[in-house]
Each structure stands twice: as structure tokens, then as C-alpha cells.
Amino acid sequence: MSKSTLVIVDPATPLPPGTPEHAGRLRLADPDQPQVLVSDLGVTRGDGIFETFGVVGGDIQAMEPHLRRLLNSAVLLDLPELDLEALERAVRLAVAEHPDDELLVKLIVTRGVEGTGRPTAWAYGFIGEDYSPRRLDGIAVVTLDRGYRHDIAQTSPWLLQGAKTLSYAVNKAVLREAARRGAEDVIFLSTDGYVLEGPSSTVIIRTGDTFVTPRTDQGILEGTTQHALFGIVTDLGYTADYRYLRSEELTSADGLWLVSSGQQIAPIISLDGQQIPHDPELTQTLLKRLQSRDS
């Protein structure tokens, strides 16, 4: 039995008023068979958007924040209006049809075949990698220049910074650069020295009793897991703050983490070869709370 599920949404745009909703709109398909046309702009231009939903114990985490972020990406890319309700049902169906209750669902919306103006969309449920080593032993991380100033999203919105697009070749290339430097992940810095985000995660820094994450007006994504984490740490009596973080602040931190839907949370134990303080007990507390959160 295949360990993945695929639900195709057609159309991904709202139905004309009065059209009866019918079962045919969501279609279960075989993920081991080709399902995408070579003329789809998602393939030819990385012209589309995505979200990855974590599923723990059968519960889909952060549904609403993910859909809100998808919508924001769609606006940044001038995509046609999407039917978020249909996309949400596709994610739920991909989970319901999957034999496991710990999985990831990747929801993808592409601009579709050139000239049709008709987005292609699907939800793909699959088993993620084993994140235990990252969560337990921590990760070595390097900082890399993203090449942009921290205010790029304001000055040059056509560069799509802050949108979660399918054009992620750079996000994969930096992981290979990290591996060449003996590390497992990356924190992007702006050219003017601000801390941005990981290639597929949000940066969390602890200084004393305060947890901080970079402000999202720097062309970075609003972290769905970070949002949940801030609720948790506040509940634990810590302070949580969004602000501009200078790169120098990373190495003087009392704790550093990357958080994302798949790994949930991974402690950074070294940054650019320099050791970072690590409190395994605190990380395990945060991990357990993240995994058992309600939504």
C-alpha cells in the first residue's frame, strides 16, 4: 500500500454562484502515477505557492494560519481568487485517506497551464523524514547571505519575498552549501546584517526570559509553528517578542531554535562553528506542547 495520498482539486477557484457542489470536484488520484502536465507553469517556472501542514495524532495543525498564509502568497503572486474551503477539504481528505496519523500534507497551487488562467491544485499526504535526531541531538547551522536588504519586500514587491512559492531552488541550494560546511541547516541574513529565517523554518532566539523571532516585515514568512510556540512560552511564563534581530545577537543568545511544521522544533547547538547554549529539557517541554496543541 502506498504511504502517500493525493487529492486533486478541480477547479481550485470558486464555483460560479448557483453551481451545485458535487463530489467530482475533489478527486483521489494515484501519487505514484504522473499527474502534472509538462506545460503547467508550476513545473516550467516554479510559478505557484504551497503550504505544508503537520499532522500529529491525526490532527491537522494550524489549519487556519496555513490557509491565511497561502492566501497571502496568492495575493503576492496575483493568482486568481482561490476557493480556500475546497482546498481545506482536500487537505482533510488527504489525511483521512492516509493510513497513518503522523504525516505531512503539502498543499500546492500552481498558476496552471500557461494561457488557461486556471490554477492547478492538489493536496499530497506523505510520511515526513524522521526528525528525532534533529529534535534530540540538535543541529549545526550556518548563516548565509540571502543577498537582499531587510526592507526588500517594501521596496521591490515583485521579488516575491514573503510569499511561499514553488521557486525554492535557492532554499535547496543553501542546504547543500550548509552540508559542505559541515552543517545541517541555514539561517538567512540580510545584506544589512539582520536575521531573517531558515530556508523552511522560523528562527527563535531566547535571551533570558524572552523569546524573540524576527519581525515579518523583512520579506520573511509568518511562522505557523512559531505562532503556536509563542502561545506556549507565554503560557509557561516567558515573554514573547517580534523585533529586528541583528546577526550578532545570535551568538550571544541563551538558546536558539528552528521551528517548522515538519520538525516542529529543533535546537541549534552550533552556529557557524561556535557552540550555542542548549537546554534539552526546555526543548523537550516545548516539543511535547507543540505536538499536543489543539490546532
Add this chain to the structure above:
Amino acid sequence: MSKSTLVIVDPATPLPPGTPEHAGRLRLADPDQPQVLVSDLGVTRGDGIFETFGVVGGDIQAMEPHLRRLLNSAVLLDLPELDLEALERAVRLAVAEHPDDELLVKLIVTRGVEGTGRPTAWAYGFIGEDYSPRRLDGIAVVTLDRGYRHDIAQTSPWLLQGAKTLSYAVNKAVLREAARRGAEDVIFLSTDGYVLEGPSSTVIIRTGDTFVTPRTDQGILEGTTQHALFGIVTDLGYTADYRYLRSEELTSADGLWLVSSGQQIAPIISLDGQQIPHDPELTQTLLKRLQSRDS
């Protein structure tokens, strides 16, 4: 009959020594049917490379420069070694099987399905848009900030500038921004004021009897059509030069063009709303020579 052809190359990497080459390696497939898996990194991450070959009168233009550039992109993306000879045969087959003799062939190589280490590759032959209005009437162009310094490829190679990747969502977004500004195409500028390239073309500037194009050590592509054009203008008695171009030099030019495999050459008649000198006769001469070139 479908006005497009599709040739799938499997494998796209060299065969083990001693393996007999067999017909099954290149496979004609139906481009109107899905041929790509949803788990292919070309779709999920725009993690792949491409080249678009112009075909005029049945002749494939600039085969060798395109393949050399593809190889350069593959190196920048750390892709496995490719079998360029098999890829070349796929392009030729896509042309041979196509009913027309004026077409474009898009050769795509993706990193393949995650974890397999096995690239996916295909050649897709199709009829391009009608470029006559661009070539004859010229185009309105706007300059847009690419967000990077001109030396980004040297300082931060992980940003993949200078590779022709499938992560081209920005290259499409800037065309929408151009349309909002009443223009049809874009010239990218570096943050430090240098002229770079178009989103899918090379910039050519004429100053007196000299044709100039920006140096390619600025994270931009080596233009295959520009290369052919430089041979032509030299043959016509002009001088041709590669150098750093300041953005101010664009508006004081005696002529500006964008060149690429599809459109071949299009004169720029206005830049950021300012009129640019245009010599239709010269453009037509260059177009005819580009279309009738040997290779």
C-alpha cells in the same frame, strides 16, 4: 493533431560503461497527458534547469551554446552528471516529430523525485507566441530592481544567480509589474546601479558604432542569441563589446534591444516612459540575419 511534441529522456545521466544504447531511452509521450509526478522536485521546489531552443526553417539554433549553458546551470545546482548527447538527441527528436518547422523546444532537467538522486528530463516542442508585433513595432520596457548587488554570483553562489533554473516565479512576477506600468518587458538593474538582463532575454545597447552587452560575471546568463548577434554586427562592420553598463547609459543609447531564442530580437522603443531611438531598418536586417544563421 497536437501542436506539440514530447520526448522523455530516461535516464538523463550517462549509462554505465558497456551498456548498449537502446531505443527505449528516448520515449515519445503525449504532452496532453500528465507526465510529471507530484513528488518531483521540479514541481515541489522549482529545483531544476532548462533551456529553450529556437527552431527556424527546421534548423535548431545555437545547439552547442545552449547545451554548454545547461551544463553550467547543472554544475551551479550540483546536479548529477548529465548525458548531454542523449539530451541533444531528445531535442532533435522533438523537432523531427513536430509537424511545423518554426517552433520552440524547451529542454527541462529536474532533480527528480526527492531521495532518488535520479534527474527527470524531457524535451517539449511547441509553437511559440507570435512575436511579429514585438519585432516590428517594438516594446515598452521598464527597469526593475533585482534586489542583488552586481557581484552577487561571486559573493553568494548559493543564490544560483547565473543559473537558468525552474525557479522563475520572479521572472513572471516582473512581467505583471511591467504590465501594471503599461510596459511589455523588463530590464533588471542591480542594487548598485548596473544593467543586468531581461527576465528571459539579453540586453543589447548601441552607442554609435558599438554594440554592448553587460558582462556575464554579474550573475546573469550568457545569451545564446546575443552571441550570434555579436557575430552578425561584427560582420556588418560594427564593434561588439562586453562591459559593465551603468543604468544611466540606457537612456542615452542610440538603440536598445532585447534578444532571446523565441523573439530573436525586439527593439525597445521606450524605457520607463522615455522614448528610445529606434532604427527599424537596422532591426529588420539583424532579425533576418538571426533567423537565417547557420546554427
